[in-house]
Amino acid sequence: MKQTLRFEQLSCRLQVEGLPDVSVGQRGEAIGIITGWSLRWAGRPELEGRKEHLLALMQVVLPYARHLISGVRRRFGGPPLPVEIGPAGATHTLLLRSSQPDTPPLTIGLDDAELADLVRVLDQLRLDPRLQMPLDLPAPQPLKPREVQGRLPRRQRLAAPLGGAVALAFAAGVSLLLPEPRPQPTAAPQAPAAEPDPSPEPPPSP
Template sequence: MLKTVHRYEQTAARLVVEGYPDLSDGQEGDTIGILSGWKLQLVGAPELEGTRDHLEAMMAAVMPYARHQLSGIGGRFGGDQGFVGIEAVDGKHQLQLRSSREGVKPLQLLLDDADLADLVRCLDRLRLDEKVKLQWTYPEDRPLARRELLERIPLQRRLAPAALGGLVLSLTTALAILLPLPPRPGTTTSVDGPEPGSKIINETK
């Protein structure tokens, strides 16, 4: 049985997956149903390779991290002891890779926005490739929770509408207290002197 190779290339990233069709599932041709290995080349970084578990850990960390970054939400994705972790550091994206071999130090790579975008495109193309019949175990994409979207807005901006509304209400109340009431219907007020025909009595001692 010949090994099947699929390549997914972008400007700053190239992902190569290798495997065989799963004959027990009726697969044939250039379909990959059994993953035997993968390699990832990022610009300015050594070539990475690993098992299916490493690749799934890469997807489980990088894909949700990129989605949260697009929504303006930070945070670290991937466990501290897992194969892959990623977080924002000084305006860039720090990708940490841990080997399953003992004695191998973790590898840390700094990616800019373009590097991250190309890596996400390669992983996304692999995930959506109809010729790769693998049941991935990483979490599916889900809409961001309302709480997460609210937390990205600074507290001052969230409180500003309520504070402005309270200020407007206070000013309206103060103006209503200071302004005189309008006269009642049917009543007149004279400030020019006594009405015509009225008598003025002067008392002399």
């Protein structure tokens, strides 16, 4: 029996349809096989596709949002992936490539609120216990060193090494200004005390 999952936010609604995977004993409201999905936005064309397209959307949108929270704006996706998202000034551009030949890519501009709504519905789907199928999503990765450095202003990045160099130079200058300690006079060696003669004295004569 076909099941339907719906997740709604202010600007979008995600609907996923599927069936229980009876081969692994699923039943009831469980979805182990996705048969279709649709994403509706106010004032924008409706998106729909197969399971592969939904996974591709999650694989680029979720890590993109995590990097935005960390202050790193970078593009995710790109050919040959069907979905790509990246910054566009103060907004974001979502690009969808169709698997149909001679069909141009669809570009959708999103503001911060619309992107947040999209992330929420995708997260709700990912965490829904009724979706009982493995999702091939990338594990969260820590930021690369160059990405962390790019978050900090140059003045803040140079403050620590410059502060260390100044402290070292100050310590070296202070050590040069201090007078050298005078040598202490050595005491004259003392003669060893005379030791008593251990031999016994002869007894007095009568």
